[in-house]
Amino acid sequence: MQPLLSVQNLRAHFATRDGVVRAVDGLSFDVCAGQTLAIVGESGCGKSVTSLSILRLLDEPPAKLAGDILFDGRNLIDLDEAAMRQLRGNQISMVFQEPMTSLNPLLTVGRQLAEPFVLHQGLGYAQARARAVEMLSLVGIALPEQRMREYPHQLSGGMCQRVMIAIAIACNPKILVADEPTTALDVTIQAQILDLMRGLQARIGSAIILITHDLGVVAEMAQRVVVMYAGRKVEDASVAEIFENPRHPYTRGLLGAIPKLGSSADESTLHRRLTEIRGAVPSLIAPQEGCSFAGRCPMVRDVCRRVAPALREVAAGHDSACHLAKELGPMQ
Amino acid sequence: MTSTVDTAGDVPLVLQAAPDLPPIVAAPSRAGPLTTFARRNPTLVVGGLLLMLIGLAAIFAPWLWTVDPHALAPARRIRPPSETNWFGTDDLGRDVYSRVIYGARTSLVVGAAVAAVATFFGVLVGVVSGFVRWLDPIIMRIIDGLMSIPSVLIAIALLGVARGSIANVIIAIALAEFPRVARLVRGVVLSLRERSYISAAIACGSSASRIMSRHILPNAMDPIIIQATYIGASAIITEAILSFLGVGTPPTIPSWGNIMAEGRALWQVKPYIVFFPSIFLCITVLAVNLLGDGLRDMLDPRAAKRI
Numbered sequence: 001m002q003p004l005l006s007v008q009n010l011r012a013h014f015a016t017r018d019g020v021v022r023a024v025d026g027l028s029f030d031v032c033a034g035q036t037l038a039i040v041g042e043s044g045c046g047k048s049v050t051s052l053s054i055l056r057l058l059d060e061p062p063a064k065l066a067g068d069i070l071f072d073g074r075n076l077i078d079l080d081e082a083a084m085r086q087l088r089g090n091q092i093s094m095v096f097q098e099p100m101t102s103l104n105p106l107l108t109v110g111r112q113l114a115e116p117f118v119l120h121q122g123l124g125y126a127q128a129r130a131r132a133v134e135m136l137s138l139v140g141i142a143l144p145e146q147r148m149r150e151y152p153h154q155l156s157g158g159m160c161q162r163v164m165i166a167i168a169i170a171c172n173p174k175i176l177v178a179d180e181p182t183t184a185l186d187v188t189i190q191a192q193i194l195d196l197m198r199g200l201q202a203r204i205g206s207a208i209i210l211i212t213h214d215l216g217v218v219a220e221m222a223q224r225v226v227v228m229y230a231g232r233k234v235e236d237a238s239v240a241e242i243f244e245n246p247r248h249p250y251t252r253g254l255l256g257a258i259p260k261l262g263s264s265a266d267e268s269t270l271h272r273r274l275t276e277i278r279g280a281v282p283s284l285i286a287p288q289e290g291c292s293f294a295g296r297c298p299m300v301r302d303v304c305r306r307v308a309p310a311l312r313e314v315a316a317g318h319d320s321a322c323h324l325a326k327e328l329g330p331m332q
Numbered sequence: 333m334t335s336t337v338d339t340a341g342d343v344p345l346v347l348q349a350a351p352d353l354p355p356i357v358a359a360p361s362r363a364g365p366l367t368t369f370a371r372r373n374p375t376l377v378v379g380g381l382l383l384m385l386i387g388l389a390a391i392f393a394p395w396l397w398t399v400d401p402h403a404l405a406p407a408r409r410i411r412p413p414s415e416t417n418w419f420g421t422d423d424l425g426r427d428v429y430s431r432v433i434y435g436a437r438t439s440l441v442v443g444a445a446v447a448a449v450a451t452f453f454g455v456l457v458g459v460v461s462g463f464v465r466w467l468d469p470i471i472m473r474i475i476d477g478l479m480s481i482p483s484v485l486i487a488i489a490l491l492g493v494a495r496g497s498i499a500n501v502i503i504a505i506a507l508a509e510f511p512r513v514a515r516l517v518r519g520v521v522l523s524l525r526e527r528s529y530i531s532a533a534i535a536c537g538s539s540a541s542r543i544m545s546r547h548i549l550p551n552a553m554d555p556i557i558i559q560a561t562y563i564g565a566s567a568i569i570t571e572a573i574l575s576f577l578g579v580g581t582p583p584t585i586p587s588w589g590n591i592m593a594e595g596r597a598l599w600q601v602k603p604y605i606v607f608f609p610s611i612f613l614c615i616t617v618l619a620v621n622l623l624g625d626g627l628r629d630m631l632d633p634r635a636a637k638r639i
Binding site: 055057085087088089090093094097098102103105116120164167 | 527528529531532533534535536537538539542546547550551
């Protein structure tokens with residue numbers, strides 16, 4: 001299938017007083033229409049910078065982008081601000097991490113929801129308002145007419161996130177970037193929001209780029225998974241492959257850190273200690289020698305500290321950036 | 333404790349009623365919205381009422397038992413306060429009471445106009461500085477330079493080259509005061525632009541001007557309004573200083589500073605000529621400052637203490 005959005009060799013570097021921070025360093029991935037791609041990794045590995053880069057929301061300078069973000073025959077990296085504005089909220093839109101602070105506290109929900117219709121479809125305020133009411137009921141908010149007149153502080157976090165999603169999908173975007181859309185919400189609301197996003201995806205057929213560190217969300221939503229570490233892609237596979245046959249120690253570490261409900265009757269696994277990945281993401285400033293994960297890797301060898309592994313195909317449609325990828329068996 | 337036995341059902345029940353505890357506080361009486369507002373914002377209401385009183389006096393000056401403030405009466409020079417001249421007369425025989433009441437017009441007009449003009453330009457410069465990154469250091473160094481000179485000195489220097497008139501006084505004081513607004517607005521814009529609803533608005537396709545007018549300025553309004561009142565108060569004082577020094581409001585227009593300047597020579601023998609305009613100046617400035625404090629308490633919930 002022809003990819004809808006193709007990110008090739010994306011680099012996002014920040015000039016800081018302490019040196020150049022390579023937040024994203026040579027990331028490539030494709031997303032097709034109707035598909036959900038999950039980008040996972042722990043805090044500080046470049047997930048959010050990736051999502052902000054796609055919409056070109058980073059301040060340039062201090063940020064500097066390089067590479068290709070191909071969408072609809074155009075390279076978003078080269079577009080000027082005016083052309084980007086035409087795309088944002090219209091063809092490509094974004095759902096932010098913190099719903100409570102992503103709405104302007106001084107404007108009613110209705111005014112903010114009417115905004116994309118006014119900006120991109122040239123509707124008058126009355127028509128835009130009518131569409132906004134439709135959007136509110138579409139995202140499952142009861143009493144939409146009443147909610148339109150309310151201010152963000154009168155809504156709960158889950159409702160704010162529904163409003164944010166409604167704003168994001170108002171113009172039927174081809175790509176929806178969701179940067180940890182459920183992190184600030186409690187589990188039941190999380191499930192409802194994910195359901196909502198899946199339903200809307202089926203309805204308008206958009207591609208979703210889901211940024212998360214919650215592998216449970218990944219299993220539920222995504223078809224493809226990109227695992228990021230220290231600004232680079234370390235593994236890229238279908239969701240089934242990632243969970244059953246991870247070929248990178250980092251991915252295995254992430255999977256090992258998920259608590260499981262005691263389904264096993266076996267005593268040894270029942271009282272299994274939750275494994276963590278020791279250490280933290282290395283500084284993105286210092287130039288890397290060898291594999292960036294070498295310092296935390298449980299299976300590290302001498303060669304890992306000298307030679308940075310290239311991303312190689314280890315199975316059909318499954319890439320991994322580990323020297324030992326072939327030697328890793330399936331997860332127990 | 334008493335227990336009763338209920339035998340109405342199949343099985344007899346031993347009942348014990350929960351003790352009835354009386355409330356330990358009395359519910360406050362429901363006051364009207366105005367009373368509630370006044371009780372929550374006492375400084376705002378006191379300052380506002382005082383200022384309103386002075387404003388009404390200024391507007392209705394001709395009907396407040398005043399005479400022509402310019403009328404000379406050489407025969408009745410330097411009279412102490414009496415039934416005909418409540419605040420006495422000055423060295424030209426003019427009625428000090430009438431001059432003080434008419435002088436309120438000058439002070440209030442200058443205060444309000446300076447607040448408006450300085451806020452307008454301050455917001456303009458502050459927004460540009462906060463939003464256009466490469467211009468920020470240049471603008472801020474100029475503002476630093478302006479702020480390093482006392483505002484009265486700037487105003488005196490400006491009025492030294494221009495003719496003294498109310499309009500020129502307003503422009504001079506506004507020029508001296510606007511850097512404070514610019515600095516405040518820049519700071520607020522810098523902090524607001526990092527809010528995530530601003531990123532959300534950009535992600536929605538809003539242009540920079542739309543973000544400025546719809547998202548940043550409305551959220552910056554509270555501190556701007558509060559600052560504007562303080563600038564009004566400071567402008568009233570500066571106007572009086574300039575007039576007292578003889579570089580401000582022309583002597584043909586009564587202003588509190590002018591009256592004080594004229595009474596200065598007689599200060600040791602006839603203090604009332606200086607005393608009455610000073611009292612009015614104090615009360616007006618106090619009223620505006622109380623209004624500013626009250627607005628701050630009302631608009632900034634973190635600083636406000638609720639009763």
